[in-house]
Amino acid sequence: MYLTRLEERMLAGEYGYAAQKAMEILVALGKVYGAERMIKIRSAQISGVSYGNLGEEGLEFLLKLAEDGRVRVPTTLNPCGMDLEKWGEMGVPEDFAERQLRVVEAYRKLSVEPTLTCTPYLAGNTPRLGDHIAWSESSAVIYANSILGARTNREGGPSALAAAIAGRTPLYGLHLDEARAPTVIVNAPKIRGELEASALGYRVGRILGSGIPFFRGLETVSRDQLKALGAGLASSGGIALFHVEGITPEAHTHAEVRAEDKIEIAEMDLQEEIEILSDDFSDSDLAFIGCPHASIEELTELYLLLGNRSAKRRFWVFASRAVRAQAERMGLLRRLEELGVKVYCDTCPVVAPLNKLGIKTVITNSSKAAYYLRNLHGVRIQLKPLRRLVEDIVR
Amino acid sequence: MRTILEGRVIREGRVEGEALTTRQPISFYGGVDPETGRIVERGHELEGVVITDKVLVFPYGKGSTVGSYILLRLRKRGLAPRAIINQKCEPIIAVGTIMAEIPCVDEIDVSKITTGDIVRIDGPRVEIWKRRPDP
Numbered sequence: 130m131y132l133t134r135l136e137e138r139m140l141a142g143e144y145g146y147a148a149q150k151a152m153e154i155l156v157a158l159g160k161v162y163g164a165e166r167m168i169k170i171r172s173a174q175i176s177g178v179s180y181g182n183l184g185e186e187g188l189e190f191l192l193k194l195a196e197d198g199r200v201r202v203p204t205t206l207n208p209c210g211m212d213l214e215k216w217g218e219m220g221v222p223e224d225f226a227e228r229q230l231r232v233v234e235a236y237r238k239l240s241v242e243p244t245l246t247c248t249p250y251l252a253g254n255t256p257r258l259g260d261h262i263a264w265s266e267s268s269a270v271i272y273a274n275s276i277l278g279a280r281t282n283r284e285g286g287p288s289a290l291a292a293a294i295a296g297r298t299p300l301y302g303l304h305l306d307e308a309r310a311p312t313v314i315v316n317a318p319k320i321r322g323e324l325e326a327s328a329l330g331y332r333v334g335r336i337l338g339s340g341i342p343f344f345r346g347l348e349t350v351s352r353d354q355l356k357a358l359g360a361g362l363a364s365s366g367g368i369a370l371f372h373v374e375g376i377t378p379e380a381h382t383h384a385e386v387r388a389e390d391k392i393e394i395a396e397m398d399l400q401e402e403i404e405i406l407s408d409d410f411s412d413s414d415l416a417f418i419g420c421p422h423a424s425i426e427e428l429t430e431l432y433l434l435l436g437n438r439s440a441k442r443r444f445w446v447f448a449s450r451a452v453r454a455q456a457e458r459m460g461l462l463r464r465l466e467e468l469g470v471k472v473y474c475d476t477c478p479v480v481a482p483l484n485k486l487g488i489k490t491v492i493t494n495s496s497k498a499a500y501y502l503r504n505l506h507g508v509r510i511q512l513k514p515l516r517r518l519v520e521d522i523v524r
Numbered sequence: 525m526r527t528i529l530e531g532r533v534i535r536e537g538r539v540e541g542e543a544l545t546t547r548q549p550i551s552f553y554g555g556v557d558p559e560t561g562r563i564v565e566r567g568h569e570l571e572g573v574v575i576t577d578k579v580l581v582f583p584y585g586k587g588s589t590v591g592s593y594i595l596l597r598l599r600k601r602g603l604a605p606r607a608i609i610n611q612k613c614e615p616i617i618a619v620g621t622i623m624a625e626i627p628c629v630d631e632i633d634v635s636k637i638t639t640g641d642i643v644r645i646d647g648p649r650v651e652i653w654k655r656r657p658d659p
Contacts, residue, residue, distance in 0.1 A: 150622070157534055157618045161630075177593060184558060186600035187593045190623060265589065285589025287619045 130159045130299070131166040139295060147198020147239075151291035158288055159299030168300040172256055173200065173293035174249050174264040175241060176207040177286025179480045180228040188232055194294065195238035201296030204241045205249040207266045207286075208422075208447075209233060210481050212473040213245070219473065220486045241293070245475035246449035248356070248422040250277060253451060258378050261304055263292030267363035268356070268421045268497065274370040276355050278378035280304045283369045303370060311343035311372055311383050313390040318399065320347060323427070324494040324514040326354035328402040329394060330361020331496035335402075336392060338366050343386050344373045353424055357495065360421050364497040406499040408509040414488045416522050418515060419447030420477055420498035425455050427515075428472075432465055434516055438523040440469035450474045478502060492518055527652040529632050534613050537627025540644040541606040543637050543652075544578035546570050551587025552594040552620065561603035579643040580605035581634050585617040595620030607645050609634060 138144060140152040155167065177183060183191070210229050211221040233243050244252045247266050256262050256279035264270045265284040273279040282302045284292065292298040302308050315333055320326050333342055342362070350358070350373060362368040372380040418427065423446055431446065446465070448456075453474050456462040462472060478491065479501045491502055492511045502508040513521065546569055550556070555565035561576040576598075585591060595617075598604040604626055608617060613630035621628035627645050637643060642653040 153622050154619050157622050158615055160532070160534065161613055161615060161618050177590065182553075182590045183593055184597045186597040189600070190593075190596055285592060285615060285619060287589070287592045287623060288615060291619075 130156060130164060132156075133167070136167055136295075136297070145197035147194040147196070147294050150194065151198070151294040154288060154291040155295055155297065155299055159301070162299060162301040164299035164301040166300050167297040168261050168304055169297050170202055170263045170292055171260045172202050172254050172262045173204040173289050174207065174254065174262075174266055174269050175204060175236070175286055175289045175293065176265040177290075178207050178209040178232060178236070178245065180210065180225070180232050181482065183232060188235060191232070191235040191239070194290075195235055198294050199240045200293040202293060203254060204293040205244040205246070205252065205254040206236055206241050207247055208245050208477045208480050209475055211476050213475045215473060219481070221482065222485055225482055225485065239294070244449060244451070246422050246451075247477065248424070248449055251422065251424055251452055252449040261298070263289050263298040265289040267369070268360035270369050271359035271363045271371065272356060274303060275359055275372065275377050276352070283367070309370060309379060310341065311386050312340040313337060313342050313392060314386055315342045315344050316391070316393045317344050317346040318394060318396040320350055320354055322514045322516075323353055323357040324403065324512060325399050326350065327357040327361040327494070327496040328399040328512075330358040331365045331406070331500070332394060332398055332402040333392070334362040334364065334366030334368050337368065339368060342368070342371045343380070343383065344371060347373050348375050350376060353427055356421055356424070360495065360497040364500050402496070403512045406496055406510060407512050410490045410509055410511070413442060413490045413492045413511070413521070415443050415445060415478070416492040416518055417445040417447065417478060418494055418518070420479065420493065420495035422477065423448045423452065425452050428452070428456050428461055428465065430515065431470070431519070432461060434519040435468050435470075435523065438468070440522045441524060442522050444470050444522045446470055446472045447477045448472060448474060479505065483508060492521060494518055525654045527636060527654070529636060529650045529652070531609070531629040531632040531648050531650055533648050534618050534628040534630055535621040535626060536647060537607065538646045539579075539607045539627050540642065541577060541579040543581050543639055543641040543643045544570070544573065544575060544605075545581040545634065545637050545639045547583065549584050549586040550582045552585065552591030552616065553588040555587060556594055556598070558594050558597040558601070558603070561598055575605045576603045578605050579607045579609060579645070581609045581637045583611040583634055584614050585610070587616065589616050591616040592620035592623055595624045595626065599624035599626060607643075609637065609643070609645070609650060
């Protein structure tokens with residue numbers, strides 16, 4: 130692998146321990162993927178924030194890097210296990226909170242902005258078409274690649290951190306034009322709402338496993354539906370990029386899609402997918418939306434659907450601090466809170482210690498959440514479109 | 525009997541140990557308990573086996589990228605494998621062995637190594653002493 134003089138000096142340790150460790154990781158990755166050289170990146174998004182996964186040893190590793198390391202590009206952070214301000218209200222135990230705060234502090238020392246959201250693109254880290262970036266968090270990766278047209282592989286937490294510290298990443302995979310062409314055409318049914326978009330993504334991801342789908346028939350899809358579609362694709366399959374005819378920025382560059390494979394998804398298939406991901410129970414411990422973190426449009430829609438009726442059960446919305454602040458300025462946050470809706474930031478049910486909060490049954494509108502809550506936390510799930518979810522909680 | 529194979533260095537190192545081999549990929553996140561070094565993935569052919577201090581030989585890693593941190597945690601607790609040999613290393617193992625400073629070689633025909641063999645790793649070179657005859 131070709132390294133510039135600066136990169137060689139980093140690898141030799143002339144720029145300190147953190148830069149050396151980062152370059153070691155990047156060179157190994159370049160080797161594994163046969164990259165010819167590094168490419169400079171414009172931003173990074175780092176996962177691996179929950180103390181439960183890092184452990185004391187992972188935290189020590191971050192602190193060691195922070196002794197002489199700083200990120201070289203704007204870098205944002207995935208959600209952690211709790212709302213940094215309202216963890217007490219959420220029911221998070223104090224010892225968990227104390228450890229979680231130490232992890233966030235370690236990232237801050239590395240000059241990482243603790244955005245603590247899986248939607249950095251709604252919180253100021255918004256790459257442009259063609260930008261090379263190094264992002265982890267599968268739903269953010271697929272959004273950046275597909276909807277923004279930026280270029281990133283599916284990084285893990287440590288490799289995204291290494292790229293942020295070194296300011297570069299090995300040039301391979303989705304950084305290259307040829308790897309971004311569609312591999313399969315998907316004829317999709319008309320989508321109504323985020324849940325159906327999410328189920329479409331989940332089903333296609335499950336069928337394909339990997340590859341780059343090119344969707345037809347989604348001309349009226351909204352930005353939030355694209356977000357849900359991507360999150361679904363990336364949770365059931367190892368998919369990091371999709372195109373939508375007439376919508377996404379690189380779709381036209383593949384106008385003559387030569388993909389030989391074609392799959393048809395019918396409206397019935399989406400209902401079946403939703404049923405596969407749903408369990409049978411009558412009382413929910415929690416209803417929530419915001420996986421991935423909700424946008425201001427989703428908060429507005431929720432408010433309109435509530436129509437001045439109060440939530441009678443525990444109902445949480447997860448959003449980035451940026452979106453929450455916007456809702457606050459609009460007066461929307463106060464109105465939602467008056468109706469009994471809690472808007473939490475910095476976290477999500479997938480990374481929060483749900484078992485410690487006594488949550489066993491959950492209603493939501495996200496196939497990604499359904500998959501992870503079932504598998505990681507043993508929670509039982511019902512998937513419902515927002516409209517029906519709202520009717521449930523006001524009853 | 526001694527066999528010498530030449531692979532590709534992912535993480536440089538010189539080390540010797542007893543091989544623990546599997547034909548199945550390993551997920552460190554969820555598949556290996558960081559508190560005990562035991563493989564806990566249900567249905568895995570090594571389920572219940574402790575990987576500590578072994579030269580762990582498997583085709584490639586799988587699962588979540590959090591697995592890199594699990595390798596680091598195992599190492600810091602003295603529960604890590606002594607080295608890792610892969611058929612084809614993927615990012616979780618590559619990044620994990622660098623973070624945890626565990627010698628790692630790939631592009632090795634892992635079917636040539638049997639559990640119980642004594643394996644010596646020196647950079648890209650892998651020496652294998654057969655302890656038992658192949659079944």
